[in-house]
Amino acid sequence: MFNPRPQVRYIAIAGQAPCVVIDDVLLDPRAMVAHAVAAQERFAVDPANYYPGPELDLGQEMAFRLDDFFIQHVRRALGAQRTISVAARLALATLPAAALHPLQRLCHRDCADLAPGVGAAAAVVYLFEDARMGGTSFYRSTQGPEHTARLLREAHAGKPRDTDGSAYLTASNAHFEQICTIPARFNRAIFYDGEIFHAAQIEAPALLHPDPERGRLTMNGFFRFRKRSA
Template identity: 90%
Template sequence: MFNPRPQVRFIAIAGQAPCVVVDDFLLDPRALVAQAVAAQARFAVDPDNYYPGPELDLGQETAFRLDEFFIQHVRRALGAQRTVSVAARLALATLPPDRLHPLQRLCHRDCADLAPGVGAAAAVVYLFDDARMGGTSFYRPTQAPEATARLLRAAHAGTPADAGGAGYLIASNAHFEQICTIPARFNRAIFYDGEIFHAAQIAAPALLHSDPARGRLTMNGFFRFRKRSA
């Protein structure tokens, strides 16, 4: 499923673990796009994770194979020692800017409820040809942790943030500074520390489409792991 001889690059993110970038990630990416098209009716929105569109779980076999790649090529760069859990799913961003929940207008982290010594990582595989639909950007808060936490709690409760902009976050604002952007490329995978604030770089939302063959289709992976001892 995955390239057995990947060319792995490490993109620096200031003050953070690097972003691991792998081009030509899947051996047959078009087959996964075709799978998404065939299963389009089974995609569903999960209101608990605030992804701006429907998703489809890919099952444990795919998740375990993704974890094998993570173990072999990625975990050391992200400070991981042993995987605790892993999940993989297809995702299709479809929401127009005027329908976004306040929390979806901000960057976020994938590290809720982490126990001491446990870390989080995420993977995104871009499965669309039009790079204008956007890659992924990383951010750092510009205010004290308490102020950032208040902002996120208010957004979670549905209060519009005063961070500027009514759509997808694509640039620095009063609360977050954009520190790195990884452009999208068909069959490019990125792996990153889930404790870094990040957001999809959707600067052209008019291009989003509900057809997996035409829209911003991605394969997303989520890992929980035991951190490596210092």
């Protein structure tokens, strides 16, 4: 399923672990798109994670295959020693900008409730041809941890800030500086430290579509791991 001899690149993110970029990551990416099409009725929105569209869990076997690839080709770059948990799912961004919750207009991190010595990582495999639907951007907070925590709490409660506008975050604003963008490419995977603020770079939300063959379909992975000793 995964390319056994991937070409691995490392894209620097200032002050952070690099983003690991791997093109042609799946041996048969069209099969994954076909799976999404066949299972489209089982996609569902999970309001707990604020993803801007429906998702489909890919099950334990796929999660373990993704983890095997992570172990062989990625984990050292992200400071991981041993995987604690892993999940994999398909996701289809569909929400128009005007329908976004305030939290969906900001960048976010995938690292809630991490115990000491435990890290988080995430993966995205782009499964759409039209690169205009956007890759992924990384950010740093410009206002300090207390301000940022308050901003995120207010957004979670549905209180928008005037400077947040009513669109997907695609550039620096008063709260966050965009420090790196990875363009989308069909069958490209990126792996990154889940403690880095990030957001999908959706600059053309009018292109989003609920059909997995036409829309912004991705395979997303989430890892918890024991950090490697310094």
